[in-house]
Amino acid sequence: MSLTESSNTLYELKNVERKYNFKSNEVLAIKDVSLEISEGELLILEGPSGSGKSTLLQMLGVLDLPTKGSISFLGESLDKASDKVRTKLRSLKIGFIFQQFNLIPTLSALDNVELAMVPTKAKKSAREARAKELLERVGLSHRLNHMPSKLSGGEQQRVAIARALANTPQVLIADEPTGNLDSESSRQVMDLLRGLMTQSERVTVIVATHDKDIAKYGTRTLKVKDGLLV
Amino acid sequence: MRFHYAFKELTKRLSRTLVSAIGLAVGVGLVMGIVGVSNGLNNAEGKDLSPLSSVGTDIIVTRTVDAVTSISPSSSTTTSAPSQFFRARGQLSQLNSTDQQALLQSNSSVLTDLSKLGPAGTNFTYDFFAPGTLITFPSQATSVVQGIKDVTSAVPALSMQAIHESGTVPKVVDTFQTGSQSLNVTTAPPPMTQAQRIAMRACLQNEGVGFRSGFQSQGNSGSNSGTSPTSPGGGTPTDTGPRSGGSGLSQAFLNCMPASYQQYETQVVIPSQTITRVLNPPSTNTSTNTYTVAGIDVSSPSSGIITTSQLTSGHWFDSNPKNEILVDSAYASSNHISLNQSLTIDKETFKVIGLVNPTLTGNTADIYFDLSTIQSLASNSGRINEILVKVANANEVNQVASAIKQQLPGAQVLTSASLADQVSGSLQNAKVLATNLGTVVAIIVLLAAFLIALLLTLSNITKRYREIGTLRAIGWRRKTILSQILLETIGIGVIGAALGVLLGFVATDIISALLPPLTSTTSGLAVGASSAGTMFHQTTSATSSTSVKLSPSIGVSTVIFGIAAAIVGSLIAGIFGGIRAARLQPAQAFRDIG
Numbered sequence: 001m002s003l004t005e006s007s008n009t010l011y012e013l014k015n016v017e018r019k020y021n022f023k024s025n026e027v028l029a030i031k032d033v034s035l036e037i038s039e040g041e042l043l044i045l046e047g048p049s050g051s052g053k054s055t056l057l058q059m060l061g062v063l064d065l066p067t068k069g070s071i072s073f074l075g076e077s078l079d080k081a082s083d084k085v086r087t088k089l090r091s092l093k094i095g096f097i098f099q100q101f102n103l104i105p106t107l108s109a110l111d112n113v114e115l116a117m118v119p120t121k122a123k124k125s126a127r128e129a130r131a132k133e134l135l136e137r138v139g140l141s142h143r144l145n146h147m148p149s150k151l152s153g154g155e156q157q158r159v160a161i162a163r164a165l166a167n168t169p170q171v172l173i174a175d176e177p178t179g180n181l182d183s184e185s186s187r188q189v190m191d192l193l194r195g196l197m198t199q200s201e202r203v204t205v206i207v208a209t210h211d212k213d214i215a216k217y218g219t220r221t222l223k224v225k226d227g228l229l230v
Numbered sequence: 231m232r233f234h235y236a237f238k239e240l241t242k243r244l245s246r247t248l249v250s251a252i253g254l255a256v257g258v259g260l261v262m263g264i265v266g267v268s269n270g271l272n273n274a275e276g277k278d279l280s281p282l283s284s285v286g287t288d289i290i291v292t293r294t295v296d297a298v299t300s301i302s303p304s305s306s307t308t309t310s311a312p313s314q315f316f317r318a319r320g321q322l323s324q325l326n327s328t329d330q331q332a333l334l335q336s337n338s339s340v341l342t343d344l345s346k347l348g349p350a351g352t353n354f355t356y357d358f359f360a361p362g363t364l365i366t367f368p369s370q371a372t373s374v375v376q377g378i379k380d381v382t383s384a385v386p387a388l389s390m391q392a393i394h395e396s397g398t399v400p401k402v403v404d405t406f407q408t409g410s411q412s413l414n415v416t417t418a419p420p421p422m423t424q425a426q427r428i429a430m431r432a433c434l435q436n437e438g439v440g441f442r443s444g445f446q447s448q449g450n451s452g453s454n455s456g457t458s459p460t461s462p463g464g465g466t467p468t469d470t471g472p473r474s475g476g477s478g479l480s481q482a483f484l485n486c487m488p489a490s491y492q493q494y495e496t497q498v499v500i501p502s503q504t505i506t507r508v509l510n511p512p513s514t515n516t517s518t519n520t521y522t523v524a525g526i527d528v529s530s531p532s533s534g535i536i537t538t539s540q541l542t543s544g545h546w547f548d549s550n551p552k553n554e555i556l557v558d559s560a561y562a563s564s565n566h567i568s569l570n571q572s573l574t575i576d577k578e579t580f581k582v583i584g585l586v587n588p589t590l591t592g593n594t595a596d597i598y599f600d601l602s603t604i605q606s607l608a609s610n611s612g613r614i615n616e617i618l619v620k621v622a623n624a625n626e627v628n629q630v631a632s633a634i635k636q637q638l639p640g641a642q643v644l645t646s647a648s649l650a651d652q653v654s655g656s657l658q659n660a661k662v663l664a665t666n667l668g669t670v671v672a673i674i675v676l677l678a679a680f681l682i683a684l685l686l687t688l689s690n691i692t693k694r695y696r697e698i699g700t701l702r703a704i705g706w707r708r709k710t711i712l713s714q715i716l717l718e719t720i721g722i723g724v725i726g727a728a729l730g731v732l733l734g735f736v737a738t739d740i741i742s743a744l745l746p747p748l749t750s751t752t753s754g755l756a757v758g759a760s761s762a763g764t765m766f767h768q769t770t771s772a773t774s775s776t777s778v779k780l781s782p783s784i785g786v787s788t789v790i791f792g793i794a795a796a797i798v799g800s801l802i803a804g805i806f807g808g809i810r811a812a813r814l815q816p817a818q819a820f821r822d823i824g
Contacts, residue, residue, distance in 0.1 A: 061703070063703055063815075063816045064815075083708070084707065087702070087705055087706075087707050087708075088705070090703060090704065090705045090816075091704065091705020091706075092705070095704075096700075096703045096704060098700070100696075102696060102697070102699075102700040104235070104697055104700075105242075105697075106235075106238040106239050106242035106243060107235065107238055111231075111234065111235070111238070114231055115231065115235065115701070115704070116704045116705070117231075118231050118232065118706065118710065119704075119705040119706060119707065119710065124231065127231065163704065164704075167705070
């Protein structure tokens, strides 16, 4: 599969369905979703907890595949993409931001950012320079060697954003990025994400949230309810 | 980066790392301890089983009373000179006359009649020497062995048991004289019988004594003889007695009295007699100490039952070895004997010229003399009871042993291989225990350690679902995850190996300190005991027990084994844990954290 861009359409989802089997019960987390996402968008997926937005986010992040329907990313179908191909896509084209930051607790802020560049096999000096640049960009140049436990929630999320940007991705997938932050930190994080799409990289940002206040940052907001876009 | 990450994981989560590492270390340490003990037992056994090679000897030729089956016709008819010394085997009655004489001669120096040491009350110090069960044989046998093909050297030795006695000669006998007394016996004779009277009258009549008629009625018997003796001289000695004249009558009476009347006033003299009575038990303060001695060929300092290599201090025998001795360092230590000290043995003075550490288990002596000196002391001139043989090639040992048996029928030929079959005792038991139970325990302990490491790793993986899921989400491949987990567990393995090796040394030290000394019993090569030992209430046995202080040894190979075991354990844990981590679906981890 080629990873080169062929059009402005980043994602194309057609009749996507995701079914989970919990013991003997079938749970349909996503029901017949069709969606296109273009480059440079800041897409907000808004919905209550359990609505299916995180499941949709995982499929957009190539972490999971639909049980029905098809997804194409950068013009290529992911239906039969191997784990190896999907892993490579995630490492080079997609960045992730999690509600609980998911930083490695035993590594410093700088190391956490560098860690994302391990799959690229970049040299130590190049990794370190890029990590410092990104941490400076998110306003943490003075926290390079701090351990996550020594950083505030907002700072940790900014380190996570720097990590997500390490390999110059085309998409940032953010699952409840402000879920564990106070309003000030939330604002800082969302400003940072909005700035990314307006800067030269023109990173597409997809945010899943249940917070209606976050929706105002998006260029488009889709409401998710009971596995459907409404 | 990944090494840095692994290092940080190990150091920042130190308690978890240490728990995993200690789990491995305990297993490795215990296994190393067991291996160390097993090595110690092997070393002890090797020391025990390889006494011959340790002194540059391949074969020992001896002759024991008990080590016999039957006499083969070919052996008994062998006509070569040595066969005369070795022909008969077995019990004393089976020995030929030369041997019988030699055996009795060898052990005859032991004195049981202490009275022969001097008059009662005399203080004495005496050393008796006896070859015991190792029967002596003429030293010419050495040259016979020397003549066998592939024999490099044959060195004679005379090992004996010595009994040192000191004390006061006891009063063992009581001598007194009887007899020489004179006795006077007076008693009334019994009345004459009728026959005696008739005989007497006839006698008197023959002597010319006449009898009156009244004589007959005066008899005390009341019998009626019918006649009375009448004295020829007409005199009357009594009113009723026979008549006879003067001294002629008395003489006639003396002549004619019955023999029993004639002997009544004989003087009795009791014959003089000296009676010696054995006092049982004799009263004595005699103290007895036993020790072993050996006579060696001092001109062969590099082979024999003791060699220069076993000297721990002092020097070898010089050109005049007559009054020189070497003393076993352990015996010297326990008896407070020091180098250059003079010892009196059998009334002769000997100088301790060296202390030795003999290694020939089952055939060591406390004191070593020049061969001719001990032959002289033990009245065994020209006789030996051991030949230590060195063979040119180790492969020829059995062949040479067979040749010796053929040349010297009746000889007991001992090689390292045959000695191995004769070793028993707690050392052997411990060896068997270490080999069997120890191996099983070691395997179980090691498997348990591996299992602990694996479970801790899997537990750790479970706790790190979010972290691993994140790594997968940001593009880490499965094999990268696997190798990362492996790196971490190998790190734990290295720490576990270091701790385990340390623990192994500590464990062996503890085992070494706690384990009681073991005994190794070697049969068939005992010196002394037997007849002399029996006399002094010592055990008669053709075995020799050696106390073996176990020294567990951890060699380089054991350390390498310990390290390898820890690494293998960590690898197993890492592979299983890594596979589990690598199989983790990033989406599943995402859900768990979402």
